[in-house]
Amino acid sequence: MADFAFSLGSPSLRLGVTGLSRAGKTVFITALIHNLTHGGRLPMFEPWRSGRLQGADIRPQLHPDVPTFDYRGHVRKLTDARVWPESTRQISELRLTIAYESATFLGRSLGRGKLDLDIVDYPGEWLLDLPLLSKDYRAFSRETLERAREPRRTAIAADWLTHTSGVDPLGPADDEVAGRLHALFSTYLGAARGGSLSLSMVPPGRFLMPGDLAGSPALTFAPLDLPDTGEAPRDSLWALMESRFEAYKDVVVRPFFRTHFARLDRQVVLVDVLAALNGGREALLDLEVALGEILACFRPGHSSWLGQVLTRRIDRILFAATKADHLHHVSHDRLELILRRLTDRAIARASFSGAEVDVKALAAVRATREATVRRNGESLPCILGVPQEGELLDDHLYDGKEEIALFPGDLPENPQALFREPEVGEPAFDALRFLRFRPPPVEVTAEGVSLSLPHIRLDRALDFLIGDRLA
Numbered sequence: 264m265a266d267f268a269f270s271l272g273s274p275s276l277r278l279g280v281t282g283l284s285r286a287g288k289t290v291f292i293t294a295l296i297h298n299l300t301h302g303g304r305l306p307m308f309e310p311w312r313s314g315r316l317q318g319a320d321i322r323p324q325l326h327p328d329v330p331t332f333d334y335r336g337h338v339r340k341l342t343d344a345r346v347w348p349e350s351t352r353q354i355s356e357l358r359l360t361i362a363y364e365s366a367t368f369l370g371r372s373l374g375r376g377k378l379d380l381d382i383v384d385y386p387g388e389w390l391l392d393l394p395l396l397s398k399d400y401r402a403f404s405r406e407t408l409e410r411a412r413e414p415r416r417t418a419i420a421a422d423w424l425t426h427t428s429g430v431d432p433l434g435p436a437d438d439e440v441a442g443r444l445h446a447l448f449s450t451y452l453g454a455a456r457g458g459s460l461s462l463s464m465v466p467p468g469r470f471l472m473p474g475d476l477a478g479s480p481a482l483t484f485a486p487l488d489l490p491d492t493g494e495a496p497r498d499s500l501w502a503l504m505e506s507r508f509e510a511y512k513d514v515v516v517r518p519f520f521r522t523h524f525a526r527l528d529r530q531v532v533l534v535d536v537l538a539a540l541n542g543g544r545e546a547l548l549d550l551e552v553a554l555g556e557i558l559a560c561f562r563p564g565h566s567s568w569l570g571q572v573l574t575r576r577i578d579r580i581l582f583a584a585t586k587a588d589h590l591h592h593v594s595h596d597r598l599e600l601i602l603r604r605l606t607d608r609a610i611a612r613a614s615f616s617g618a619e620v621d622v623k624a625l626a627a628v629r630a631t632r633e634a635t636v637r638r639n640g641e642s643l644p645c646i647l648g649v650p651q652e653g654e655l656l657d658d659h660l661y662d663g664k665e666e667i668a669l670f671p672g673d674l675p676e677n678p679q680a681l682f683r684e685p686e687v688g689e690p691a692f693d694a695l696r697f698l699r700f701r702p703p704p705v706e707v708t709a710e711g712v713s714l715s716l717p718h719i720r721l722d723r724a725l726d727f728l729i730g731d732r733l734a
């Protein structure tokens with residue numbers, strides 16, 4: 264277990280924060296630290312409720328070779344400029360030392376009262392790379408091509424697929440051809456993830472976020488349409504791509520799991536369920552597959568490569584649907600239910616006997632307030648907020664200054680309906696009315712002290728993730 268692993272003084276806990284791009288990792292970590300260091304209101308966090316939480320300080324993190332999470336820069340953007348900070352593009356970490364009064368006499372007499380919380384931020388796309396380790400290049404190519412030919416993806420994959428069918432895998436190993444195929448393949452992955460499709464299954468994970476590995480041979484490959492049998496001829500394009508695929512596993516995938524993932528004690532997986540809902544049924548089903556793959560990383564078989572390199576066991580995993588402030592509170596529980604439905608099967612399949620898994624809906628930063636607006640004799644549960652400059656809804660372009668009331672729509676009471684084709688006569692789920700709002704103003708007291716960032720249910724998430732370690 265994590266306790267006392269790094270220092271004799273205080274126990275430490277390594278908390279991984281992940282999720283696919285734009286799920287809300289940067290905002291979540293920034294809000295968590297801001298609330299703990301600025302006396303945030305956290306009534307569902309037991310140490311806060313019982314008055315035992317004393318405060319928290321940012322300390323130098325442990326690993327000289329890992330970038331430090333830019334908390335101060337992110338807070339400045341959120342609170343001074345009221346713009347959202349830059350999203351996660353690579354791994355980073357930060358140490359927060361939390362001071363508390365132990366709840367037990369024994370704990371107090373043992374001098375307990377500090378927890379070093381190491382927060383590790385990394386892209387969820389990297390977890391989707393784990394299954395690649397058990398695949399050879401032929402299987403990777405076949406599956407990736409099959410997925411690209413699914414009806415929902417064919418249009419965005421067309422350029423890359425056409426180009427791929429025009430090259431001969433048995434032809435000469437040509438760097439330029441490999442580079443071109445890689446560029447087209449990456450453009451297709453970007454289109455699947457972005458825009459209105461919001462698909463989640465987009466491995467290899469680093470192709471969308473290459474960081475400082477951009478352009479290196481280990482990242483410059485793409486699937487090929489291969490024959491079912493036979494080996495790659497020497498010096499063929501096939502052999503070149505295959506060797507790069509293997510290099511990707513060796514220099515990118517395995518080191519991440521061995522050095523970073525294997526050291527985590529707890530994990531929060533953030534999920535932008537609302538974006539997937541707006542992407543439609545296929546986006547939801549795709550997200551379900553991706554969450555299944557992500558969950559499988561936390562329970563690898565003992566005989567698998569990961570099972571053997573894990574030095575400790577993750578004992579709590581939280582799945583959190585983010586950006587709940589885009590909905591009226593009547594829909595918050597429904598959002599949680601949809602995420603539960605998305606993870607149910609994977610949780611059952613991975614048989615999580617050893618780890619506690621929980622599901623919550625939250626907004627790390629609450630950018631909206633609520634109001635009921637009466638229209639045509641009907642009361643509509645609305646949210647109030649300032650849409651970001653450049654946001655467009657119903658032909659109205661917002662200037663980033665005016666506050667508006669928006670009826671975002673309701674989530675269905677029964678999430679099952681979202682996962683199947685609507686029956687005859689049954690109305691399909693309408694997309695939510697979705698606008699990106701500016702971060703909220705931070706209140707300052709009469710004494711000039713700035714208060715913490717407002718949130719929704721962040722305290723519940725904290726209670727599950729670290730509450731027991733502050734006992």
Ligand code: GDP
Pocket residue numbers: 282283284285286287288289290291347348349350351585586587588589625626627628629630699700
């Ligand atoms: P990352 O890629 O996982 O690091 O995602 P970010 O944390 O950068 O979040 C991506 C975007 O989602 C932000 O720029 C915000 O527009 C939005 N966002 C994230 N969290 C919240 C939240 O709690 N409330 C609201 N209203 N928007 C959020």
